Amino acid sequence: MLRALYEYAVAHDLTLPDGYVKKTVAAYLCFSSRSEEYVELWLGDERPIPCPDIGSLANGTEKSNVIVEKRSVVIPDMENAKSRFFRQALEQLGETDPDARLCAERLTNPEILCAIRKKLDAKKIKASQRISFMVDDRKLHDSPHLLAWWQTFRQEILPPKSGELVPCLITGEPTHAVTTVLPISGLHSVGGHARGDALICFDKPAFCSYGLKQAANAPVSESAMSAVKAALDALLAGAPVLAGMKFVHWYDREVAAEEDPLLDENMFALSIDMEEEYDREEEQEEVNAVSAADRLIRSVKGGTSPLPLDANYYILLLSGVGGRVMIRRYERGRYEELQEKLTQWNQDLALVNAVGSGLCKPLKLTGRLIRLMKYQKSDKKIFDRLSKELAGITPAVLAAILHGGRLPDAVALRALAYLRSKLLAAESVDQENRKTEDNLDGWACQWLKVWLIRHREGGDTMLKETYNMDHGEPAYHCGGLMAVYAAIQRTAMPNVNASVAQRYYASCIQTPALVLGRLSQLSVHHLEKIRYPSVAESYRELLETVNSAIGNQVPTTLDLEKQSYFALGYYQMSARIRKETQERIQAAKKNAQEGE
Incomplete structure (x- = not known):
């Protein structure tokens, strides 16, 4: 390093x-x-x-x-x-x-x-x-x-230098080891001291080994350590904050910003404002953005760009503790491997948006991490919570992204808690604004999708961007079934104070067999109140199709994995129903105009 x-x-x-x-x-x-x-x-x-x-x-x-x-x-x-x-x-x-x-x-x-x-x-x-x-x-x-x-x-x-010349750990050249190093600047916002923080310290007995004391354990020259400080100071100056840590990255070759896959919209791009996205409640729009990693992979395959594929990347997660630099994570690897893994990350994230009109918009990693904390409607200290609650799992999440590995189970647990808390906190709104209110948060569901895809050896190839009626997991279709019941109530009683989702989601995701029977009885009354028979009939057909997908028996209880499938099924089915509803409305308007 x-x-x-x-x-x-x-x-x-x-x-x-x-x-x-x-x-x-x-x-x-x-x-x-x-x-x-x-x-x-x-x-x-x-x-x-x-x-x-x-x-x-x-x-x-x-x-x-x-x-x-x-x-x-x-x-x-x-x-x-x-x-x-x-x-x-x-x-x-x-x-x-x-x-x-x-x-x-x-x-x-x-x-x-x-x-x-x-x-x-x-x-x-x-x-x-x-x-x-x-x-x-x-x-x-x-x-x-x-x-x-x-x-x-x-x-x-300066006091006279004493002791024999020893090889510098950085350059290998003979040197008198420096006893103290200059502090690193730029960590004040993540727990560092205003005067700077020491990268190398030798002031404790624990640092003595093989009869060597203090700097003799890790000798570095003054000029080499000065260069290291200059590099870190420069890199930290523009580094983004990730869960209370500075995210520092660089390459050993010159890589333009537009060719840097770590500046993709789903990592640290500046094109999407995370705070703005967190506060947004309106309908998500389809974004036909192409990630930097995708562009790079295609250019390599097509031979259209002389990319520096022999480059290496380096990543540091740093914070300050007690006047010292704390290295939370250090990663390095090949540039083309980074492209490949980030492309895989974007593909695993791909998920329909809440209204079914396209895919979820890209979001910076910090914005995604917010979906791993319990939702609070008016949270003025969201970033303080982020650094305290997620500093432990963020390095593991980053490692999973960079190496294509599994996400920690805590990701699924926290994403489910966020979805539940946000849904229960939703207040009654008018029909015009309810088009996304009753559905789950798409970015939180993306966490569940990636976690499920990577949870088991070989992955889940049946999880798609949209609802897959051929998926073999009953819990997935239980979530889809509840979404249908919620849509039926929403159509029959648009001004109801408490929706099916708000009243039953928390219990249904744990014990679907006990709750879905009750929702089935309620749906009979709701279907009778729907004004248009064709709409009611389409819901009956959808209920029959989803029930067939569940199979002969509804699960009695769901563990973490199956709860994740339930939430994802609910979200994707809700998006599908909203899309089909919008298509019916547009078709009716077109027929009315043609009839005139």
């Missing part, structure tokens, strides 16, 4: 000189070589810039960083050891750089210091924010003299 990150940094020109790190600057103190009284304040931006850094030497000592430091050090309320060290370093740089000498002189002028404090206070620059200098529109950290001076100055303040 470290070697792959090092090579990424080298390939993307992210490496920095020894003792340099990237920092953000809140403000620049601006001076002029033509006017001693001139002083202004320019605000910085969020763009990190390479700066000298003395690392852990600044912690608890009289030393400080140079050129770029906190306001409390550069412009202290009362002079202290760190501020004196900063000014002395600036004076030393001033021996070779006139701009640095000018800045050091300005910092000794009480009137200028007073003006600086007023301007910093006016712009609300805090004591903990970093500031630097600018002279005649040139920033001091861009000085051409800085690097050479810093390399000499740094050697003077």
